[in-house]
Amino acid sequence: MVSPSAKRRAVKRVIEVGLGTTAEACRALGLARSSYYRNSTMSTESRTFQKQIVSLSQEHPRYGYRRVTALLRREGREINPKRVQRVRRKEGLQVSRKQRKLRRLGLSTAERQRATQANHVWSWDFVEDQTENGTRFRVLTLIDEHTRECLAVHVDWSIRAVDVITAVEAAMAR
Numbered sequence: 774m775v776s777p778s779a780k781r782r783a784v785k786r787v788i789e790v791g792l793g794t795t796a797e798a799c800r801a802l803g804l805a806r807s808s809y810y811r812n813s814t815m816s817t818e819s820r821t822f823q824k825q826i827v828s829l830s831q832e833h834p835r836y837g838y839r840r841v842t843a844l845l846r847r848e849g850r851e852i853n854p855k856r857v858q859r860v861r862r863k864e865g866l867q868v869s870r871k872q873r874k875l876r877r878l879g880l881s882t883a884e885r886q887r888a889t890q891a892n893h894v895w896s897w898d899f900v901e902d903q904t905e906n907g908t909r910f911r912v913l914t915l916i917d918e919h920t921r922e923c924l925a926v927h928v929d930w931s932i933r934a935v936d937v938i939t940a941v942e943a944a945m946a947r
Contacts, residue, residue, distance in 0.1 A: 780804040780811070791923065792831055794808050822852060823860050830866045888919035895924065897941070913937060 779796040780802050787798040815823075822845075829841050836844075845852050854915040858871045861867075886896040900912040913936070924944040927936060 777804065777808050782810055784809055822850070822856070825850075826857055826860045827864055827866065830861055830864075835871070866897050888907045888917070891917060891922075894918040895941075895944075897937070913940055914938060 779795060781804070783802055784795065784798040784804060785913060787793055787801075790797060792798070793801070795809065796806060799809050825845060827871050830836065830842055833841070833844075838861050839854060841861070842852060842854040842857045845857070888920040896918055897913060897915045901909060901912065902912070905911045908930070910928060910930055912934045913925070913932050914923060916923050917945075924947075925940045927940045929936060
């Protein structure tokens with residue numbers, strides 16, 4: 774707990790539970806009693822700015838604090854970019870990552886293929902673990918979905934695409 778508001782909430786909780794008095798809780802949490810009793814006051818101008826920043830950020834989720842600041846300034850508001858950044862951080866508003874479109878290679882259906890016989894559908898998976906001294910290693914496992922038989926296990930400190938191709942080709946040859 775770093776912020777005074779979080780400390781106030783903690784003191785309030787201690788008093789509700791009955792673990793101590795206000796003075797004891799404030800002393801234990803390192804909060805001045807005057808800070809506990811003082812109500813924070815936010816001007817109406819600050820509230821309107823905050824509401825506008827939040828609404829603009831929700832309307833345009835891909836806009837950062839600089840562009841939101843520019844939009845507010847176009848409306849004739851005098852606002853500091855650091856204020857916009859602080860409000861967005863407090864509200865937990867971040868620029869959402871743009872999702873890349875996946876392009877399928879070759880013919881594809883939306884349905885997942887089900888294995889009807891042995892060697893019809895194979896699956897692979899990567900597992901990562903670490904040794905006792907902290908060095909990481911990776912494991913490539915290749916299985917036949919119909920028989921649930923493990924076709925190949927490749928263990929290495931790092932597995933590259935060439936290693937995967939080699940392991941799959943060796944399993945196909947077998």
